[in-house]
Amino acid sequence: MSDVLDRALDRISRVRGVRGSMIVAADDGIAVAELLMDGVNGKAVAALAGSLARKMGGAAAVTGAGRVRFLQMDAAEGTLLVAAAPRDLVVVALGDPSVNVGLCRIEMMRAAEAAAR
Amino acid sequence: MADDIRALSDVLARDPASLVYADLAEALRRRGDVEQALGVAQRGLSRHPDHADGLDCVGRIHADRGDFAQARDAWAHVLAVAPTHAGALKGMAFALFREGDRFGAETLLEQALAAHPEDEAARRALETVRRSEVGAPAPAAAAAPAPPSPPAAPPVRPEPAPVNAAAERPPVFRGMEGATADILLFDDRGLVVAGGIAGPQGADVSELAAAALAGVSGEAGRTAQYLSLGPWGTIVAEAERANLVLAPVGAGALLLVRRDRSMPVGLTVRIAERAQGAARAWLERQGA
Numbered sequence: 001m002s003d004v005l006d007r008a009l010d011r012i013s014r015v016r017g018v019r020g021s022m023i024v025a026a027d028d029g030i031a032v033a034e035l036l037m038d039g040v041n042g043k044a045v046a047a048l049a050g051s052l053a054r055k056m057g058g059a060a061a062v063t064g065a066g067r068v069r070f071l072q073m074d075a076a077e078g079t080l081l082v083a084a085a086p087r088d089l090v091v092v093a094l095g096d097p098s099v100n101v102g103l104c105r106i107e108m109m110r111a112a113e114a115a116a117r
Numbered sequence: 118m119a120d121d122i123r124a125l126s127d128v129l130a131r132d133p134a135s136l137v138y139a140d141l142a143e144a145l146r147r148r149g150d151v152e153q154a155l156g157v158a159q160r161g162l163s164r165h166p167d168h169a170d171g172l173d174c175v176g177r178i179h180a181d182r183g184d185f186a187q188a189r190d191a192w193a194h195v196l197a198v199a200p201t202h203a204g205a206l207k208g209m210a211f212a213l214f215r216e217g218d219r220f221g222a223e224t225l226l227e228q229a230l231a232a233h234p235e236d237e238a239a240r241r242a243l244e245t246v247r248r249s250e251v252g253a254p255a256p257a258a259a260a261a262p263a264p265p266s267p268p269a270a271p272p273v274r275p276e277p278a279p280v281n282a283a284a285e286r287p288p289v290f291r292g293m294e295g296a297t298a299d300i301l302l303f304d305d306r307g308l309v310v311a312g313g314i315a316g317p318q319g320a321d322v323s324e325l326a327a328a329a330l331a332g333v334s335g336e337a338g339r340t341a342q343y344l345s346l347g348p349w350g351t352i353v354a355e356a357e358r359a360n361l362v363l364a365p366v367g368a369g370a371l372l373l374v375r376r377d378r379s380m381p382v383g384l385t386v387r388i389a390e391r392a393q394g395a396a397r398a399w400l401e402r403q404g405a
């Protein structure tokens with residue numbers, strides 16, 4: 001399991017502009033696996049990703065939008081991407097503002113499938 | 118019952134951080150000691166502020182005390198951290214039904230059953246809500262997680278106009294598609310300011326949506342700064358049936374825009390930017 005997840009995270013992190021990727025438990029924001037560039041605070045990324053997933057998930061549920069599959073937070077100096085995965089996990093990627101979101105998303109979905117195995 | 122309470126009290130005395138506080142509070146509530154139950158639950162939640170079962174218990178305690186505004190706040194908090202929590206979905210449905218929002222109650226009970234198909238109480242409550250007509254009794258015992266003697270339900274509107282509450286709010290987004298059903302302006306504490314979001318059955322779910330997103334702006338802002346990401350601009354959520362765009366509007370205000378999933382995300386973001394501009398201009402006119 002760990003090797004599979006590590007390989008999946010490695011593929012995400014190879015996308016140009018990605019500073020790190022993680023698999024996080026959505027309910028408490030604790031990292032299950034991570035591959036981060038030096039200087040990236042994994043705990044802060046995981047906590048924010050878990051919190052966003054819970055809160056946006058709550059808003060989507062009460063508004064009838066259904067289950068959230070993918071989240072993107074754009075900031076002036078970076079982008080946080082969160083993809084839903086089975087077992088209440090989320091796949092997280094932190095990238096530059098110019099990161100190729102589409103490509104990153106494909107790799108994140110692959111990682112989500114890997115997390116299901 | 119007394120033995121249970123004693124045993125639970127002993128466990129909690131030995132380990133004050135134990136989650137058993139929620140069971141103790143529930144046992145006290147069922148015995149009718151609602152004030153004592155509330156104290157136990159609040160002390161537990163001071164250690165575990167997002168503990169869904171503890172918050173759900175607080176919702177039921179407030180419902181017992183007849184304070185449905187507080188009960189709704191507690192259940193909204195639960196649904197923000199655990200969107201499929203059966204107790205909170207049923208409790209919130211009970212509160213909505215009691216307020217005459219049959220469609221809102223039905224929507225939440227459908228969500229409860231979708232997440233917990235084996236929940237017979239939710240099934241019975243849903244049947245009762247669907248059968249209900251003007252003046253019908255509230256499905257209290259079934260919908261709420263065992264409120265002992267809830268007040269009688271007010272008359273139920275047979276066909277509530279969609280998003281009535283939104284129409285009474287300031288017309289900040291007038292002229293925009295979905296101005297009172299798909300665009301919501303609220304503050305970071307979760308209080309609705311303008312616009313509205315309609316649920317699947319047309320009921321206004323603005324307060325629920327705003328409560329679910331309370332605090333997200335500050336949290337995102339603080340963490341983004343800590344991670345050297347700079348100020349955040351938008352959060353886009355792609356969900357099964359709709360896309361949501363959340364954007365800050367000045368200090369302390371947030372905008373939520375919902376569009377069907379068939380609309381490209383980029384276009385939804387552009388609509389959100391237009392709505393953001395309208396909201397900013399309106400807030401400036403208000404001196405905010």
